[in-house]
Amino acid sequence: MVGSLSRRIVVLCVILSLVLALLAGLLLDASAQMRASLGWVTHSSQVLEVSTRTLRHLQAAESGQRGFLLTQNLDFATSVADEVAAARRDADTLVQLTSDNPLQNERARQVQSLILQRTQVLTETGRLARAGDFSAARDHVASGKGRYLMMLVNARTNDLLEAERALAAERMQTVQARLDNIRWLVVFGTPIAVILITFMATALIRRIRRPVDEMMAVMGQLGAGDRSARVTAHMDSSEFERLAQGYNEMADELETAVADQLVSADQLHHVNAELSRNADVLRERGEVIELLGGMAHRMQAARTDEELAAIIRVFVPRVLPDIPGALFAHNNSRNLLIPIAAWGGIEVEAAGFAPDQCWALRRGQSHFVIDQGSDIVCAHIGHDTDHYHCEPLLAGGEVIGVLYLKGVVEAENRFRLTVLTENIASALVNHRLQRGLREQTIRDPLTGLFNRRYMEETLALEIARTLRTGSPLSLVMCDVDHFKRFNDEFGHEAGDAVLHAVAAEMRARFRDGDVVCRFGGEEFTIIAPGSSAAVLAERVEVVRQAISELTVHQGGRMLGLTTMSFGIATWEDTMERDGSTLIKAADAALYRAKREGRNRVVLDGRAESLAA
Known part of the structure; x- marks a missing residue:
């Protein structure tokens, strides 16, 4: 019957533990007995020492007594x-x-009794001597009682010492005998334990080495190419039996796998070729994605239409090489597709085209013509093109724009086109949102004019430009005359209507380079770069006249005559560069216009005014 190697190891460990425990127990017992014997030897030494010391103290007392009697000191x-x-x-x-x-x-x-008697005699003799009766003290000594007691003390003490010395010698012999026992126990017990351990370990190693050698030989045959090599020898333990069985099963499966390998080699070859092709495609797509990532990052950071167009012109030809094209963005206010950028030598109409002129936008999907007559041609293309591709740019069902490509987009470029249009659509939506948010932050919601914050930023920039170029810069401060009357008589909605009408008139009358802003309430500011106060006053007079002829209606009623007062100041080098001094100068001119009767234009630092 095949035994268990684990059980044998456990039995060996138990036997070794018992042997070591027995040896350790014997050593501990011998050590304890040795300690006890040494304790008795020490005890005898103490008895001998105390006995000798007692007798020495008594003899010293007798010597002191004789010295006292002789010297009376x-x-x-x-x-x-x-x-x-x-x-x-x-x-x-x-x-x-x-x-x-x-x-x-x-x-x-x-x-103890004899010493007590002897010390009593010594005490009595000392008492007589200290009392000055030395004669009686000597007679007391001469009686011989003290000498007799001292002889008895010496005799009894010698008996005790002799007996204790005999005990000490006996106890030392016991210590020596126990030391010999410990020595023999170590001398014979340790080799026996070592021999027993060596014997059992050798037997266990033999039972392990033989099956291991057998299995190593079979594994060597398998490694040399003999796939039929199996472990057939009898194993001496159940663990090695299971290991041999597992090895044989593994060898059977390996033989089957090797047989199947030839069958699957051709399949692996085809799969490897397919993986190689896929790797090339993935690498190419990775490069495209990396390129589009750079383009998307730049488009997200673009602040103006010009920057966006420049990015499109640089990156789209790299994504779709050798394919000219153009990008059109949808203008919501005009409902037109306006060209943003073109590349590859294509020329497009700056006016753009309507959404219904493109079949891609109508269908909401790609529209392309490969050969003449193969499909309907978009109206914005014309009839002289026999192959082109229109890709709609949509976001949430809303038209964002269209990508026009003059040429055929092959199947291998479809992935590039799909990712490209997604990136461009996302960038156009983001650009539109950024532009809308910026307009909200710099525009006054009631009048549509620039707000005060934008005015202050622009004024600082224009002052810096004036310092660099030396060109003139003027500022107009104006407000609606008697504006409170409109709110008091007709309500705040009427006041809003007046502000809206005045703002529209100023926006229409001033030139494109002038920045018209709502300063606050009914007060407005116009920044006029490149204009002196005298030249600007002529344009302001035209605006003042036009506003005075306005007829504002609100809720079916006429709100009455509307006039405005204007103050003009021109930048000088002595003024603060943040524009605060220039604003104060124009505001002072406006205050003079109010004081001189309103509805007029006043220049800062001049006495003349232009009446209505």
Whole structure:
């Protein structure tokens, strides 16, 4: 029966763990016994030391007593008291140390009793001497009682010391014996454990190496090209049996796969060719997308129609090479397709064409003519072109423009055309939105004139230009006379109608280069680059006269006579460059016109005025 290699490894580990645990247990027990024996040896040493010290203190007390009796020096008496106290303490300690041994404890108690008696005799003799009765003290010593007690103390102490030395020798022999046991345990136990581990490991390695060698040999045959090589030898463990079975199954599948490889080689060749073609297409499309990305990024950043046209002229011929064309954008106010840009030598009508003249815009999809008579020709093309392509630009169902190409767009360029039209349509929508937002930020919503913010920015730019070129720059400040009357008598809607009519008249009368702005309320400002105050006054007079002849109606009623007062100032080098001084000068001229009777034009710094 095939055993489990994992189970064998587990059994080996358990046996090794038990051997090591047994060896460690024996060493720990021997170590504990050794520690206990050393403790007893140390205890015996303490008993011997205390016994000797006790006897030494008692002998020192006797010597001090004799010195005191002979010299009558109190210093000897002091040392006697100290030594007596030390001897009694050591005798008490000796009794405590021998409490574990009844026989020794009895000897220690006898020594303690004799020392107490001897110290009492010493104390009595010392008392007589300190009282000055040295004769009685000597007689007390001469009685021999102290000598007898000291002999007994020495005898009993020697008995205790001899017995304790014998115990210490016995305990040292026990320590030595236990040291020998530990040494033999290490000497014999360690080799036995090593031999056992080596034997078991060798047996396990043999059981692993043989099946591994067998499988490596079969794998070598397979690597050499023998696809029929299989593991047939008997394995010694269930793990290697499963591994051999898995290897044989893998070899069977590999043999089948190799057989199928020849069948699929031709298919792979065709697939590889197709992938190569697709890679070329993807690479080309990637280049187109990268090119269109650059174009889209620039178109999104374009601020004017000229910039947008320049971008179209640069990038479209690169996306669709060798195909001339033109881009038309839808003008909502005129409902015409107006040309923005043309390339490839094409000339287009600047007036543009109506949306219904292009079949691509009518159908909302591509319209092209490949050969003469193959399809209907758009009216905006004419009849002298036998091949062209119109691509509508739509966004949300709304006409944005149309891309006209003079030529045939081949199938490989359809992707380029699709992505191109999407980018251009998105850019035109964005450009239209940006232009609308800019118009909202710089236009007054009531009159349609430029607002005060735009006026201040433009005035600063014109002043900078005047400083560079030296050309004159004039400013007109004007407002509607008695404007409050219109609001009070007819309401604010009537006042709005007057402002709207006045603004329309000024926008129509002033030249294109003049910037007409609503300064605020009923007050207006006109920036006139390149005009002096004297020349500008003639144009302003024409405007003033035309406004005075206006007839404004609102809600079916006539609002009455409308007049305006005008103040004109010309830029001078002494003025502030932000235009504030020029505005104040024109405003001062306007104030003079009001003060002099209204409905007139007044020049700053001049006494004359032009009456209505």
